Amino acid sequence: MKNxxxxxxxxxxxxxFRIVAKELLRxxxxxxxxxxxxxxxxxxxxxxxxxNALIFANGEVTCxxxxxxxxxxxxxxxxxxxxxxxxxxxxxLRKSFRNNRLPLRHCxxxxxxxxxxxxxxxxxxxxxxxxxxxxxxTPVCNLECAICRRDEVEKHRGNARLSPDTVYxxxxxxxxxxxxxxxxxxxxxEPFLDKNIYDYVSYLKERFPExxxxxxxxxxxxxNENNVEKLLNTPLDIVxxxxxxxxxxxxxxxxxxxxxxxxxxxxxxxxxKRQTKGLAHPYIVWQYLYFRWNDSDKSxxxxxxxxxxxGVDLLHFLPTRTPITGxxxxxxxxxxxNVMYKFGSIDHDYNPHGRSRVIQxxxxxxxxxx
Ligand SMILES: C[S@@+](CC[C@H](N)C(=O)[O-])C[C@H]1O[C@@H](n2cnc3c(N)ncnc32)[C@H](O)[C@@H]1O
Numbered sequence: 001m002k003n004x005x006x007x008x009x010x011x012x013x014x015x016x017f018r019i020v021a022k023e024l025l026r027x028x029x030x031x032x033x034x035x036x037x038x039x040x041x042x043x044x045x046x047x048x049x050x051x052n053a054l055i056f057a058n059g060e061v062t063c064x065x066x067x068x069x070x071x072x073x074x075x076x077x078x079x080x081x082x083x084x085x086x087x088x089x090x091x092x093l094r095k096s097f098r099n100n101r102l103p104l105r106h107c108x109x110x111x112x113x114x115x116x117x118x119x120x121x122x123x124x125x126x127x128x129x130x131x132x133x134x135x136x137x138t139p140v141c142n143l144e145c146a147i148c149r150r151d152e153v154e155k156h157r158g159n160a161r162l163s164p165d166t167v168y169x170x171x172x173x174x175x176x177x178x179x180x181x182x183x184x185x186x187x188x189x190e191p192f193l194d195k196n197i198y199d200y201v202s203y204l205k206e207r208f209p210e211x212x213x214x215x216x217x218x219x220x221x222x223x224n225e226n227n228v229e230k231l232l233n234t235p236l237d238i239v240x241x242x243x244x245x246x247x248x249x250x251x252x253x254x255x256x257x258x259x260x261x262x263x264x265x266x267x268x269x270x271x272x273k274r275q276t277k278g279l280a281h282p283y284i285v286w287q288y289l290y291f292r293w294n295d296s297d298k299s300x301x302x303x304x305x306x307x308x309x310x311g312v313d314l315l316h317f318l319p320t321r322t323p324i325t326g327x328x329x330x331x332x333x334x335x336x337x338n339v340m341y342k343f344g345s346i347d348h349d350y351n352p353h354g355r356s357r358v359i360q361x362x363x364x365x366x367x368x369x370x
Contacts, residue, residue, distance in 0.1 A: 011149065014323040025108035033115075034100065041119040042100050046112040047093045048123075050085065050130035050179065054187055055170065057139040058160035063093070064106045065134065066322075068149075068156040068188075071104060076166055081173045085129060098124050111353075129177035135170065136187020137162050138194040143218050144256040147322050153188050164196055168203065175207045185215045192221035198230045205235040214238035216287070218255060219263035228266070228273050236282040238350060241267050241312075243286055246303045250294040254326065264310070271311045283348045286315045290328040290337065297370060304341055304368050308361060313344035316356065341368065 029042070045051040046063040054065050059077035061084050064070055073089030084090070096103035107113050116123055139157040144150050174180050183204060191197050192215075201213055219241045222228055231239070243263045245251025251260040271284055286307050288294075300317065307315040317339050319331045331337040339357045340350075351358070361368055 010323060010325050011146070014147070014325060017324055018322075019105065022105040022108050026102050026105050029102055029108060037115075039117070039119075041116045041123060042097055042102060042107075043114040043116050043119075043123055044093070044097055044107065044110070044112050045114060046110070047090055047097070048126050050127050050132070051112050052132045052134070053085075053130050054134040055081075055136065055162070056157060056187060057136045057162050057189065058157045059162065059166065061089070063090075063112070064104065064110070065187075066106065068152045070106070076162075076170055081133075081170055082129060082177070086126075094124065094126070127179065129173075129179040131179060132182045132184070133174065133180055134184045134187055135162070135167065135200075136189055137167060137185060137191065137197060137200065139187065139189040140193050141188070141190045141218075142193065142220055143190070143258050146254050146256065146326065148188055164199075167196070167200055171200065171204050171207075174204065174211070178208060178210070180208075180211050182212045182214065185213065186217075190218055190221060191215050192217050192227060192231075198234050201234040201236050205237075209235075212237045214240060216240040216242055218242050218258060219266040220259060222266035222270060223262040224266075225269070228269050231270070231282070232273060232277055232279060238285060238348075239270070239282045240285045240287050242289075243267070244289045244291065245294045246299050246306060250299060253293050254289070254291060264306070267312060268310045275311075280346050283314070283346060283350055284312045284344075285350060286312045288315065288317050289320045290317060290331040291320070291326040292328045293326070295328040295331055300370055301368075304361075304370070307341065308343055308368070311344065313342070313346050313348065314350060315341040315343070 046053065052063065052065065054062050055076055056062065059075040060069065060072045061074050061076060062071050063073065074084030074087050076084065079087070093103045102108055138161060139153045141150065174183060185191050185197060185200060204211065205213055213236055215236060217239065222231065241263065243251065244254050245260060248260045252258055267284065267286060288303055304315060317337065319328065319337050321327055321332060336357045338353065338355060339359060342358060342360045359369065
């Protein structure tokens with residue numbers, strides 16, 4: 001695992017800013033919002049409906065994706081996932097929500113936080129099991145992306161890895177409950193550096209075909225014929241390539257240590273090989289995060305054209321607020337900047353946040369609108 005011992009001023013500023021901003025927002029909800037709207041109830045889709053859980057490589061379960069050990073709700077190395085879901089960690093958080101309090105500073109900015117204006121009697125009922133589960137089988141990565149601090153990952157996970165026995169035990173639970181709509185085999189590492197990942201996908205899909213299994217990758221380990229072949233031998237539903245730039249200079253600002261040519265070549269290789277084999281899966285998504293250094297019209301247009309040329313199924317331009325020093329303000333502030341370009345003939349209702357603008361690109365379109 002790589003380790004950058006010097007976090008740098010940008011990173012420290014970003015961490016501090018986020019802590020202060022979240023605490024201020026949480027105070028606002030408790031001391032301003034709540035007294036003004038006493039009938040509104042605070043609710044969390046993660047801890048009551050299982051909308052998202054992340055299982056780290058050291059076995060710890062969290063509801064907060066953006067943290068490294070901020071909250072530990074139990075450990076799959078010594079408990080079943082079901083016991084953790086029904087156990088003290090989750091229950092303490094639920095108790096706080098039932099008292100109309102936000103238990104964690106992160107709650108104030110979390111996608112799962114809801115303010116229910118007309119609460120029904122059952123808003124605090126809990127579902128039997130998860131709806132969406134992230135499994136970080138490995139925290140090891142070949143890149144050092146600006147915000148994904150390898151030293152923090154290493155400090156938290158150490159040398160711990162989920163053993164295949166533990167992963168299969170968790171998958172058996174998911175298969176037994178059949179409540180998951182999604183299983184995502186990634187956390188903060190690079191999933192294709194785990195040699196077992198292909199077997200995990202096949203095991204799960206063969207026993208629970210309805211679940212949608214997805215993997216996010218920086219793509220570089222797939223610039224390899226053998227790995228692409230192994231991937232296409234699995235019934236994986238979605239593969240998401242995290243490639244944020246169309247020139248090496250733009251790309252490497254965030255994806256430190258990355259090689260754009262290899263990431264693009266991996267995408268192209270997968271598209272071509274899938275076509276040669278006549279397969280309709282996996283659905284191939286190019287995810288491009290907007291930062292202030294990769295958001296010019298020239299770059300975006302070149303990206304759309306390249307995605308069309310390669311033949312990926314979908315290109316997703318996505319605004320992000322992390323790191324704050326990299327924010328593409330014009331896109332964060334534009335309501336319709338979360339946009340997806342659909343190219344291929346393979347149909348899929350991929351829309352992970354349910355609020356992306358979709359542009360269907362057809363063969364007769366000479367100029368594609370930005
Ligand atoms: C941390 S990555 C690890 C998985 C894999 N190595 C990859 O690069 O896709 C997991 C997901 O987080 C997304 N991500 C990384 N940095 C982000 C940011 N600043 N804002 C929003 N999403 C981000 C990635 O694009 C990816 O889809």
